[in-house]
Amino acid sequence: MADQSLISARGLVKRFGDFTAVDGIDLEVAPGEAFGFLGPNGAGKSSTMRMIGCVSTPTAGELRILGMDPVRDGTRIRARLGVCPQLDNLDPDLSVRENLTTYARYFGVSRAEARRRADELLEFVQLSDRANGKVEPLSGGMKRRLTIARAMVNEPDLVLLDEPTTGLDPQARHLVWERLFRLKQRGTTLVLTTHYMDEAEQLCDRLVVMDGGKIVAEGSPRALIENYSTAEVVELRFADGLDSNAQYAAKLDGIGERVDPLPDRVLLYADDGDAAVAEVHRRGLSPASVLVRRSTLEDVFLHLTGRTLVD
């Protein structure tokens, strides 16, 4: 039982009329894992999350959540899930604390216990001083933390987070990440979607890259970078770039493992970035700016799909 998957999908499909949002994906999520769906908008991440959350019925394929069938046992499964949706749907008619206590009642948690959990969770997401206030004046980051607290109110076995930090400023994002990291340390299984590479790298033990409803790669962030990219990436910008980046790319051919011309810059994939830069200068090219950096999941995604991740 210990190694039984919390989520198991085989050939999972979701269609809306003629449009195929999820196009036959397979996945397994083990207890205690932090699992991520990385992909651009429209990749099918949210549709997959809604099927896992048992609010959307799969069109085809097999799906088991917590060992149960989401169509037949939806109520029993949802009782053990915590869901943090992409857009906050907190209740503006209720206070911050009541948002948690009221939500707990939907899970059959007693009044006294709901209040105890609410106070504990408000402490956890650092909103205790706002407990009696309204939801509306809270900042985006605070609302997001409250939504995460609400997802924890039934002490779930599995927490689903759909783009947990989209739209937040950098400081608010880091605070959310830090709280999610603590949940992970406590052994809570997290499943999240994101289109931020840094978020996936920070939080996920394992992730799948989705594009056009399909899974195009799977592995740990490190393994994906190792398999689909090089240790370092050199970003070159040329003063007269834009239209002529393809020509520059031809002149750079053979440096490093791969050369990728983008509209605004040329990427050189090389395990030794500095050596690659030296070679660029040796060939008589003088880019306006040179940046040597570590490879990220963005590079993996670019390599797999030919497009940048955030559109």
Place this chain on the structure above:
Amino acid sequence: MMTTLVAARISVSPGRVGAVINRNVGALRSGPSYWVVLISGFFEPLLYLLSIGVGVGALVGDLTFDGQTMSYAAFVAPAMLAVSAMSGALAETTFNFFFKLKYMKTFEAVLATPVRPFEIAVGELVWAVIRGSLYTAIFLGFMVAMGLTTVAGALAAFPATVLVGLAFGAVGMWVSTLMRGWQDFDLLGTGQFALFLFSGTFSPVQNYPVGVEILIQLTPLYHAVELVRALCTGIVGPGILVNIAYLAVMGVGGLWLASRRVEKMLCL
């Protein structure tokens, strides 16, 4: 298979329905604006009763209804009571329900929990009827105090007003799942006002030409007024069984359609 699916859809957990109601109680307690809505819904029919029932009644004098002579106010009051039950429940299941469904995304959050669409519909309807019944209970108190019905009549009429609330609340909920935007509510308001004027509220329907009379007898508020008036005045005939059946079908059908629409809209 089909019957188990149907059974699964309509089986409800009282705890989860209670949680849906609990949310509305919480919202009521934390917002002063809500009390204003609650009070305004009560005063409207009372003002009509005083202006038309008592004011115009002084000009009209007594009238004979089903062979019994009564004051005009005693004729109009039960109709205002039925209207009060209708509008109390409707206010909740149209405006407030629509707002929670479309703008506040309340039900999206609720459907991520074990609560199911049918339980949301039942909870919202029960809450709407509790609200409507608060109006009707106070209104009945006024009627008894003004000598427009007896205590026995009031006690008999109260459960009927609950049925009226269930019937209109359920259908209203279904209609609000079909609303495209706030503009559509103007249409609903017009319809509600037409029912209010012509459902045997201010004059017996027998006063109209036969064609119009039959048309009115097909509309819902007519049945609500007939039932409530029969119980308030004590002139009870077998016709109330038709009224009860009509309202019961509205309640069950509206609830069923509303929960199916919620599921279609939110569980894609």
